[in-house]
Structure formats: structure tokens, C-alpha cells
Amino acid sequence: MKTLAGMNDRRNALKLMGTGVCGAIFLSFMPNAARAAGWSELDDKSVPPEEDIDSTLKRLFGNRQVEYVGDDKLKFVAPNVAENGAVVPLEVELLQPIEDGNYVKTIYFVADKNKRPHALTFAFTPETGVGYAAAYLRMGGTSWVRAILEMNNGKLIGTKTEIKVVASGCGG
Numbered sequence: 599m600k601t602l603a604g605m606n607d608r609r610n611a612l613k614l615m616g617t618g619v620c621g622a623i624f625l626s627f628m629p630n631a632a633r634a635a636g637w638s639e640l641d642d643k644s645v646p647p648e649e650d651i652d653s654t655l656k657r658l659f660g661n662r663q664v665e666y667v668g669d670d671k672l673k674f675v676a677p678n679v680a681e682n683g684a685v686v687p688l689e690v691e692l693l694q695p696i697e698d699g700n701y702v703k704t705i706y707f708v709a710d711k712n713k714r715p716h717a718l719t720f721a722f723t724p725e726t727g728v729g730y731a732a733a734y735l736r737m738g739g740t741s742w743v744r745a746i747l748e749m750n751n752g753k754l755i756g757t758k759t760e761i762k763v764v765a766s767g768c769g770g
Contacts, residue, residue, distance in 0.1 A: 647713065654708060654715040664746055664754040674745050674757040683737040683763040690745035690757070692729030702729030704748040711741035724750070739763050 649657075655664070675689040692702055707718040720731040729747055737743070740763050746756035 649714055649716075651708070651710040651715050658706065658708075658716060659746075659748075659754060662752065662754055664744075664756040666757060667755050668757075672745065672747070672755065672757045674759060676743060676759050676761055678759075679762045679764060680737065681764050683739065683765070686735045686737050686743075686761060686763070687732070688735050688743065688745070689732040690730070690747070692747060692755075696727065696729065699724075699750075701726065701750050702747050703750045705729065705731040706744075706746045706748070707731075707733065707735055708744040708746065709735060709737050709741045710744070712736075712738050737761065737763050739765070 671692070671694050673689075673691040673693055675687075677686065680686040688707055690705060690707075696702070701724045702722050704722065705720040706716065708715045709717050717735050718731075718733050720733075722729070731745075735743065740761065742758050742760050744756055744758040746754055748754055
């Protein structure tokens with residue numbers, strides 16, 4: 599006669615196997631779903647393992663120039679000194695009112711001296727209604743960090759600040 603404990607062990611084993619199979623199926627479709635959603639950075643062979651800031655800006659924006667604005671238009675919150683380069687908090691907010699038909703399409707965070715400066719991208723729709731993003735950035739060392747907002751009309755506005763990354767208690 600089978601015991602109830604033995605039944606639970608078999609059930610748990612079957613649940614675990616089923617979860618593993620579902621996970622494997624999901625992961626096999628993930629790269630295609632990411633590409634379909636426009637996340638080409640996940641599998642972009644055209645981006646070298648190391649890239650300088652000028653090449654990154656050229657790749658992201660072509661020949662369009664970024665208009666760097668003051669604190670009255672963009673609020674950029676970032677530490678002057680980061681004690682841990684693995685988790686540097688960043689926050690950017692567009693302070694000017696969003697006019698009818700004009701909205702923030704994309705926000706980019708770029709760390710100039712990282713091996714791959716393009717760190718994060720946030721995409722927005724007209725329904726979002728704001729130009730705000732916050733995240734933790736991983737930095738390899740002291741660097742200028744940029745927040746660049748791309749408007750739906752193609753205009754680029756940005757701000758930047760230098761963040762010193764402290765390594766083992768010494769300035770970087």
C-alpha cells in the first residue's frame with residue numbers, strides 16, 4: 599500500500615519536472631520575442647565588446663546633436679560619489695510641460711567610460727504623459743554619466759554629471 603507521503607513526493611517531482619520543461623520552452627523563445635519587441639541589444643553582434651563614447655552616440659543617434667540643458671528643464675539626480683559602482687542610483691525627469699502631440703519617446707542612460715557606454719533604455723508612449731525614469735546603473739569607474747531624452751519629433755535633450763566611483767575606500 600502506498601503512503602500519502604510517497605504520493606506527495608511524486609507530485610512534487612512531477613511539478614518540478616513540469617516547471618523545468620516550461621522554463622526551457624520559455625527560454626528557447628525568449629531571444630525571438632525580445633527581437634520582435636525591438637530589444638536588439640540582447641543579441642546585437644554589431645556592437646563591439648568595447649566601444650568609445652563617440653561611437654556609442656553615433657550608433658544611437660546618427661548625426662543628430664544632443665542639446666544639453668540646465669536644471670530648469672531636466673532634473674537629474676545622481677550621487678557625486680558612489681561607494682559601490684555596481685549599484686549607482688540615477689533619476690531623470692523632464693520638468694517642462696509636455697505639449698499636445700509632443701512627448702518623450704525614449705530615455706537613455708550612458709556612462710562615458712564604461713566598456714559599453716550605452717547602459718539603459720526606457721521606451722514611452724504618448725499615454726505615459728511624463729518623461730521620468732529611475733534605475734540603478736553599474737559603473738566600472740569614475741565617469742561622466744548622461745541622461746538623454748529623445749522626443750517623438752526626433753529632438754534630443756540631455757544632461758550629464760560626473761560620478762566618482764570609490765574603490766576600496768579610495769577615490770577612483
